[in-house]
Amino acid sequence: MSTPFGIDLGNNNSVIAVARNRGIDVVVNEVSNRATPTVIGFGMKNRAIGENGKTQEISNLKNTVTGIKRILGLNPKSDDFQTEKDFSTVQLIEKDGQTSAKVRYQGEQHEFTSLQLAAMYINKVKQTTEKEIKSQLKDVCLAVPVWYTEAQRRAAADACKIAGLNPVRIVNEVTAAAVGYGVFKTDLPEDEPRKVAFIDIGHSSYTCTIAAIKKGEMKVLGVGYDKHFGGRVFDKAIADHFASEFKDKYKIDIKTNAKAYSRVLAASEKLKKVLSANTAAPINIESVMNDVDVSSQLSREELEELVQPLLKRAAKPAQEALEMAGLTVDQVDSIELIGGTTRIPCLKATITEVFGKQFSTTLNQDESIAKGAAFICAMHSPTLRVKPFKFEDINLYSVTYSWEKGAEDADHMEVFAKGATYPSTKILTLYRTADFEISAHYTHPEELPNATEAFIAKWTITGVKVPEGEDSAQCKIKVRQDPSGFYTIEEAYIVAEKEFKELVEQPAPEKKEGDEQTEEQEEKEPEYKIVKKLVKVQDLNVQYFGQSISPEILNELVEAENNMVSSDKLIAETEERKNALEEYIYTLRAKLEEEYAPFANEEEKEKLSKMLTDTEEWLYDDGYDSTKGKYVAKYEELAALGNLIKGRYNSKQAELKAQKNEKKEAAAAADIFAKIAANRKKDQDGDSEMK
Secondary structure, three states: OOOOEEEEOOOOEEEEEEEEOOEEEEOOOOOOOOOEEOOEEEOOOOEEEOHHHHHOOHHHHHHEEOOHHHHOOOOOOOHHHHHHHHHOOOEEEEEOOEEEEEEEEOOEEEEEEHHHHHHHHHHHHHHHHHHHHOOOOOEEEEEEOOOOOHHHHHHHHHHHHHOOOEEEEEEEHHHHHHHHHHHHOOOOOOOOOEEEEEEEEOOOOEEEEEEEEEOOEEEEEEEEEEOOOOHHHHHHHHHHHHHHHHHHHOOOOHHHOHHHHHHHHHHHHHHHHHHOOOOEEEEEEEEEEOOEEEEEEEEHHHHHHHOHHHHOOOOHHHHHHHHHHOOOHHHOOEEEEEOHHHHOHHHHHHHHHHHOOOOEOOOOOOOHHHHHHHHHHHHOOOOOOOOOOEEEEEOOOOEEEEEOOOOOOOOEEEEEOOOOEEOEEEEEEEEEOOOEEEEEEEOOHHHOOOOOOOEEEEEEEEOOOOOOOOOOEEEEEEEEEOOOOOEEEEEEEEEEEEEEEEEEOOOOOOOOOOOOOOHHHHOOOOEEEEEEEEEEEEEOEEEEEEOOOOHHHHHHHHHHHHHHHHHHHHHHHHHHHHHHHHHHHHHHHHHHHOOOHHHOOHHHHHHHHHHHHHHHHHHOOHHHHOOHHHHHHHHHHHHHHHHHHHHHHHHHHHHHHHHHHHHHHHHHHHHHHHHHHHHHHHHHHHHHHHO
């Protein structure tokens, strides 16, 4: 049975949660951390994903991909593409119309699309989670930013599929956290909903979502966001401050050296966290550049002065959310903060000032999104029973469906309006004599993020047959914005008018006191009338052409990912065998000189010592970069003689142990007999005294 799990795909770190043990648990990774770095490093032999990638990041900057969430499904022609290039240490390029990373992997240049990169990371956390919980994973709920377009949401779902998962839902990050709040909060009202503002400021973006929540139900009322307001811009402001200081103080320009700047950026992030709890903090970096050691410090007041331009932007997303929700700050009952960057004191003060009230900390700032996503995934499970909870999200852009004009008066209709809730289903009625197409596009392209295509999808509807006696077929098209926010055509069918007999209900005759029912009244035949109703007479075929990748390309990417996973596994196993051989050489050599010495003759010692020396020399020379099979063969060659000597040693130890046990048993028996004799003597003495 598959365990439902949720992924909070963060820009800096990701959190995984699973629904099990009648609750929601956050899964720790291979080094027991509750959050895993969203990092992929490419090396000469294999990929280093997550913790391993983070460890190697500074030494492998040009081949370490970060910011996967930001580049997933990103149009290379957008302004955001240049922003991400500024934050990235790898070369971001355009490939097949997609944002891609150019890296050196296994000694060759490779270009991986953002879709492939996201799939690599999701597959890695899936494997880590399966190993930790010892259970299979299939269904997943992936949390993504609210500002993701249709193309980006489809890319997120495709990345899950490449990783071998079934994305039961793509959910907005803050909505997932709000669901967790609504499910586990015990004091929610049952009638008038509570208005709650959820503010999420993470590593790269800021989102404010206002929701109306009551027991068992939630509705998102308004959303505001700033895609470029997050922890990384604070880190950059601090790093740039020190870059200027070091230029004057040490005469070095760290901005000209990617490794030096990355080290200062990492130190700035740590300093920022320290300043959240302290009034001042130092920064010390050894040999940052040109063998120069640097040191300085920053106070909380200086930090607040540095980020003043950022703090001025902090109110806007909240104001946009309030405006969309049609609320004033006085109508908001409480504020919930999530995201690591909300720990910055000056930012908390700014948010408090915007709403005019203190914030709450009901939710875990780092884990609430993942836990909410895991609960949503569990809601879709046919085998798990979860607490009933209904929720609706909000549509950020209006969407229009268009078709070739027929007997109907219009050739398009705005079906899903901006600010409307979803999931939502509408029925379109078209009159057709042949197969036709319907397309969906954003109604107001000018409202979309820069370079976002207005086109969403196209559907070809085939199998149209005009019913006998009719001029055209009346086609019903069920269009839907599904729970993941995708725009779809759920089904299409033809209806026709049919005649049916319907029973006419006769009023019961008035019965006067003393009247008896006659036989004629009892046997009166029922009356029927002919009514006309629309009924489904034929299903139509619907074929989708949109932002999702084709099944053929999906299969190719799945195969490519599986090949890389197999390669990584082989490299890991080879390294493991190499380390095992090296450890065996040192362990056996030490034991041969000590505890194994009495159990091997001089000829065996000489032969084994030579074999150990030869293998060691091979290991650090020709065998340094050998194959798994050769390491196994060398190990077995040594073990053939080593185990023979070890066997003699173990036999002697077993013999000594047996002798020791025999002595213990004999001593125990003697002790028992002594006690029995003592008791008998005591009894005899007692009898003598009585006489």
